[in-house]
Amino acid sequence: MGYFLGLIVVLGALWLGLSGMFKPLLLTLSVISILISILLAARLNTVDREGVPYARTPNLFLYWGWLVIEIFKANWPVIRACVSADLDINPALVKVKTRCESDLAKTIFANSITLTPGTVTVEVEGDKLLVHALFEESATPDAFTEMDERSWRAADGRQAGKTTQVKA
Amino acid sequence: MSEILNVIMTIKPILGALLCLIGAGLAVIGTVGVLRFPDFYTRLHAASVTDTGAATIAIVGMALLAPSWLIVFKLAAIWLFLFLTGPTGSHALANAAHTAGLQPVIGRQRDRAGESDSEEAS
Amino acid sequence: MIGAAAIALIVAIALMLIRALRGPTLYDRVLAVNSLGTKIVLFIGILGFVLGRPDFLDIAVLYALINFVSTIAILKFFRYRSFQVPLMRRTVARQTQPEGDDV
Numbered sequence: 001m002g003y004f005l006g007l008i009v010v011l012g013a014l015w016l017g018l019s020g021m022f023k024p025l026l027l028t029l030s031v032i033s034i035l036i037s038i039l040l041a042a043r044l045n046t047v048d049r050e051g052v053p054y055a056r057t058p059n060l061f062l063y064w065g066w067l068v069i070e071i072f073k074a075n076w077p078v079i080r081a082c083v084s085a086d087l088d089i090n091p092a093l094v095k096v097k098t099r100c101e102s103d104l105a106k107t108i109f110a111n112s113i114t115l116t117p118g119t120v121t122v123e124v125e126g127d128k129l130l131v132h133a134l135f136e137e138s139a140t141p142d143a144f145t146e147m148d149e150r151s152w153r154a155a156d157g158r159q160a161g162k163t164t165q166v167k168a
Numbered sequence: 169m170s171e172i173l174n175v176i177m178t179i180k181p182i183l184g185a186l187l188c189l190i191g192a193g194l195a196v197i198g199t200v201g202v203l204r205f206p207d208f209y210t211r212l213h214a215a216s217v218t219d220t221g222a223a224t225i226a227i228v229g230m231a232l233l234a235p236s237w238l239i240v241f242k243l244a245a246i247w248l249f250l251f252l253t254g255p256t257g258s259h260a261l262a263n264a265a266h267t268a269g270l271q272p273v274i275g276r277q278r279d280r281a282g283e284s285d286s287e288e289a290s
Numbered sequence: 291m292i293g294a295a296a297i298a299l300i301v302a303i304a305l306m307l308i309r310a311l312r313g314p315t316l317y318d319r320v321l322a323v324n325s326l327g328t329k330i331v332l333f334i335g336i337l338g339f340v341l342g343r344p345d346f347l348d349i350a351v352l353y354a355l356i357n358f359v360s361t362i363a364i365l366k367f368f369r370y371r372s373f374q375v376p377l378m379r380r381t382v383a384r385q386t387q388p389e390g391d392d393v
Contacts (some may be wrong), residue, residue, distance in 0.1 A: 082198065239344045
């Protein structure tokens with residue numbers, strides 16, 4: 001039931017932030033639309049630990065801040081490769097092993113790799129990720145260990161004991 | 169104290185417009201990369217510069233120009249949507265291309281047009 | 291100066307259209323259209339500030355969402371040639387859900 005409460009709070013905050021008006025008619029409409037969204041989400045079976053990950057929000061925001069800095073550092077070589085006069089790139093496919101177990105942690109890790117310019121996750125199978133990199137020298141397996149560690153801690157650090165067995 | 173506030177209030181719109189301009193410039197650079205790179209997978213990297221760097225800088229610039237907090241909230245929502253949907257779309261594209269059997273170009277690439285460019289430059 | 295930013299984004303959109311029209315494979319075109327959508331979102335926002343009507347940001351939010359959905363829909367159609375195939379293949383594991391909420 002806590003998941004439903006979290007979803008209601010987030011949807012209400014989204015509605016208030018996007019509309020910014022407090023007339024009674026609009027508030028009634030907001031309540032109706034939030035109820036419809038929650039009914040649809042419940043019917044889709046997406047209201048669970050993965051679909052509503054708001055309990056771990058502080059951890060995720062800490063990770064997010066670190067990731068934005070990392071993204072800006074990784075933007076620079078790609079921009080230089082785009083504008084330099086002669087094309088000088090070294091694309092490669094590398095396999096990366098991850099320690100993340102739950103689907104949420106794996107999703108966060110793979111999305112972080114994709115979000116960083118210069119590396120794209122091509123395929124995920126089990127605990128191995130196939131990564132396409134623009135520069136081979138920047139995509140050694142050691143380059144991903146810190147991101148792996150941090151995303152694992154952000155997503156399921158506390159409940160490492162009771163990992164879920166649901167696999168795709 | 170109010171003088172410092174005045175300086176901040178006068179410098180804020182200029183800084184915001186400058187950041188918007190930098191973001192648009194990064195978008196142009198990313199587009200040039202998409203036009204130049206030899207292969208689908210490498211073009212994906214150039215497009216992700218637009219999705220992350222250009223979007224973040226332009227949205228921060230717009231937030232500095234915004235007249236009210238409501239606008240800042242909407243900008244934050246756009247930023248969050250772009251950051252959540254961008255990598256998902258890129259991964260879906262890369263995965264679909266890989267599943268369909270599109271082979272990436274591997275190894276160091278040097279452009280032969282680049283040599284003529286350097287000759288002209290020298 | 292913010293008008294210059296809008297013009298630069300128009301230039302970027304025009305250049306990206308070249309890739310969308312010329313792209314050798316299907317995926318290049320989809321990538322170009324997706325990236326075009328991101329640039330259009332930024333352009334709508336900046337246009338709102340140029341015209342002094344920041345309400346344009348609502349349209350930008352909507353465009354960002356529709357852009358993502360359209361990309362995924364096109365990719366799904368070209369992968370399965372149908373919209374009727376479920377994307378997730380975990381229905382078997384989902385059958386035994388331990389926490390049955392009273393909904």
